[in-house]
Amino acid sequence: MATITKKELIDQIADATKQKRVVVKKIVQSFLDSIIVELGKNNRLEFRDFGVFEVKQRRARTAQNPKTLEPVHVPPKRTVKFKVGRLMKQTLSDNQPAQPAQQPPQ
């Protein structure tokens, strides 16, 4: 298990697509930036086979300051959920790492 960075992936893609590294870098960065911008607008991003990014909203609520017992406004919070797409799911199930303790299905 290794950690792959954006830089390593850009090198891979430049090799695979025979495009200049500088062009690949610009496009990959623009792609990642665009996703952030779209999620910021509450938009959902659907990449067939890959997966879906969508914003989940936690509603604002009123909590209590435990010392003063005064009501405190907790602002709404947004986070991103990623849902695994079909091809990714299939790749993950096909390439199960070898497990010595694993037994064949019965």
Place this chain on the structure above:
Amino acid sequence: MATITKKELIDQIADATKQKRVVVKKIVQSFLDSIIVELGKNNRLEFRDFGVFEVKQRRARTAQNPKTLEPVHVPPKRTVKFKVGRLMKQTLSDNQPAQPAQQPPQ
């Protein structure tokens, strides 16, 4: 809230980077494909500011066939977790959608 597809994002990126649509398409597809391949190898992908993709493993276990009571092997299952990066988190908290019911923090 709209759903943005890969095609729409590719058009945006082609405009923003002044690259040919066909080149952008090839690079974006290669990027998404590479992520799937790396996750298939159980690698973790870290894109600064954007977020982290990593594989979560559910261990194999032995269950029971409820009819025959025979033990049944349940194979290990892998799924992908996406952890939101710094810039994405910040963008989501900066651009809170207007909420009529929202009150100012106290």
